[in-house]
Amino acid sequence: MPYTQKGAAPRVKSGFVAILGRPNAGKSTLLNALTGEKVAIVTAKPQTTRNRIAGVVEVKPRKGVHPAAQIVFVDTPGVHKPASQLDRRMLQEVYNALESRDLVLVLVDATRQIRLQPPQSGPNEKNAAGGRSEDEFLLNLVRKLDCPVFLVLTKIDLVSRQTLLPLIATLTSQFNFAQVIPISARKRDGLDLLVRKIVEVLPVGQRYYPPDQYTDQPMRFMVAELIRERILVETGEEVPYASAVVIERFEEPLASVRNPLTRIAAVIYCERAGQKAILIGKGGSKLKEIGTGARRQIESLLGTRVFLELHVIVEPGWRESRGFVESLDWRAQLERLGGDQAGDSAEDQEDSAEDQEQEPS
Numbered sequence: 302m303p304y305t306q307k308g309a310a311p312r313v314k315s316g317f318v319a320i321l322g323r324p325n326a327g328k329s330t331l332l333n334a335l336t337g338e339k340v341a342i343v344t345a346k347p348q349t350t351r352n353r354i355a356g357v358v359e360v361k362p363r364k365g366v367h368p369a370a371q372i373v374f375v376d377t378p379g380v381h382k383p384a385s386q387l388d389r390r391m392l393q394e395v396y397n398a399l400e401s402r403d404l405v406l407v408l409v410d411a412t413r414q415i416r417l418q419p420p421q422s423g424p425n426e427k428n429a430a431g432g433r434s435e436d437e438f439l440l441n442l443v444r445k446l447d448c449p450v451f452l453v454l455t456k457i458d459l460v461s462r463q464t465l466l467p468l469i470a471t472l473t474s475q476f477n478f479a480q481v482i483p484i485s486a487r488k489r490d491g492l493d494l495l496v497r498k499i500v501e502v503l504p505v506g507q508r509y510y511p512p513d514q515y516t517d518q519p520m521r522f523m524v525a526e527l528i529r530e531r532i533l534v535e536t537g538e539e540v541p542y543a544s545a546v547v548i549e550r551f552e553e554p555l556a557s558v559r560n561p562l563t564r565i566a567a568v569i570y571c572e573r574a575g576q577k578a579i580l581i582g583k584g585g586s587k588l589k590e591i592g593t594g595a596r597r598q599i600e601s602l603l604g605t606r607v608f609l610e611l612h613v614i615v616e617p618g619w620r621e622s623r624g625f626v627e628s629l630d631w632r633a634q635l636e637r638l639g640g641d642q643a644g645d646s647a648e649d650q651e652d653s654a655e656d657q658e659q660e661p662s
C-alpha cells in the first residue's frame with residue numbers, strides 16, 4: 302500500500318529491492334550502511350537474520366537525471382538448506398520478500414569460494430539442497446525471478462581486485478545479471494554507484510513510507526533483536542541458534558516526564574536446561590552481561606533510560622514446532638497485540654523463569 306501524502310503527490314521513483322544471499326554474505330550490514338541506521342542486527346555468525354526487514358532510503362533528486370526516489374530495501378535471512386521448522390520459516394521469509402519486489406540484489410561474499418556442482422555430478426559430490434550445492438540452490442532461486450537482478454560482490458575491502466575477476470566470470474556464466482557491482486559496506490565503497498544503478502531501474506510511482514520512517518519494524522521488535530544480538534555475541538555453540546527473544550512488556554514513558562524511563566521485560570527461549578544454564582551463567586553473570594550490553598543499545602535506540610528485565614525459559618525443541626516458530630514472527634505478534642497484550646504467556650510456562658534485573662543507571 303503506497304503511503305498517501307497530503308496535497309499533490311510529487312513525482313518520485315520508488316520500489317522494493319530484495320537483498321538476497323547466503324548466510325553471512327553481508328546483507329544486513331549493507332542494509333544498515335544504506336539506511337544509515339541500525340535497522341538489522343549484524344554478527345559474525347551465519348543465520349543471524351530470521352525475518353525479512355525493510356529499510357527505507359530516501360534519495361535526493363539529481364537534476365536532469367532522476368527525480369527524488371524512495372528505495373525500500375528488504376533484508377532477508379541467508380538462503381540455506383532448511384533442516385528445521387525455523388529454517389523453513391526463514392526460507393519462507395525469503396520467498397515472501399521475493400514476491401513483491403521491483404529488483405533483487407544477490408549478495409556474494411567475495412572472500413568465499415563459490416561451489417557450483419555440474420548438473421550431472423556423481424552421488425559423492427551431492428550435498429545440501431537436494432543434491433545441489435547451497436550456492437546452486439541460491440542461483441536456482443535467482444533463475445526463477447522475472448525482474449532485474451544485480452550481482453553485488455561484498456566485503457571487497459578484504460580481497461584484491463584480481464580475485465574478483467574469476468568470481469565474476471563464474472557467476473556471470475551462470476546468470477545474466479543486469480549489473481555487477483563490487484562493494485564494501487564497511488568502507489562505504491561502491492554504495493553510491495549501487496544506489497544510482499538501483500534508481501535507474503525503479504519505476505516512477507509513489508512513496509510507500511513517510512519520508513522520515515526508516516524501517517517497518519516496530520520498536521519493541523527492534524529491541525528484541527538487540528537482545529538476540531547480545532546472545533549471539535556473548536554465547537557460542539548451539540545457544541545462539543536455539544535462542545529466541547520475545548518482548549513481554551514494553552511500557553513507554555510519558556513524553557512529558559523529565560529523564561524518561563522505558564520499562565521492558567523480555568523472555569529468552571532456549572531448548573534445553575544446559576542452554577539455560579549457559580545463558581544465565583555463574584551467579585547470573587552471563588545474563589547480566591547480555592542485559593547490560595543490550596540495555597545500552599536499547600537506550601541509544603529509544604533515547605530514554607531503560608529498565609530491562611530478562612527471563613530465560615526452556616521450550617524443548619521449539620525450532621521444530623511450527624506453531625511456536627510462527628508465533629515468534631513479529632508480524633504475527635503484532636496481530637495478537639492488536640487484541641490482548643501478549644505479556645502474560647511467559648508467566649504461565651511450566652518451566653519456571655530465572656530472572657535478572659538491571660537497575661537503571
Ligand SMILES: Nc1nc2c(ncn2[C@@H]2O[C@H](COP(=O)(O)OP(=O)(O)OP(=O)(O)O)[C@@H](O)[C@H]2O)c(=O)[nH]1
Pocket residue numbers: 322323324325326327328329330331342343344345346347348349350351377378379380455456457458459484485486487488
Ligand atoms: N570486512 C568486511 N566485513 C563485512 C562487510 N560486510 C559485512 N561484513 C561482516 O560480515 C559478517 C556478516 O555480516 P551480516 O551483515 O550479518 O551478514 P548477513 O548476510 O546479514 O548474514 P545472515 O543474517 O546470517 O544471513 C559480519 O561480521 C560483518 O561485520 C564488509 O563490507 N567488509
Ligand SMILES: [Mg+2]
Pocket residue numbers: 328329330341342343349350376377378379
Ligand atoms: Mg543478516
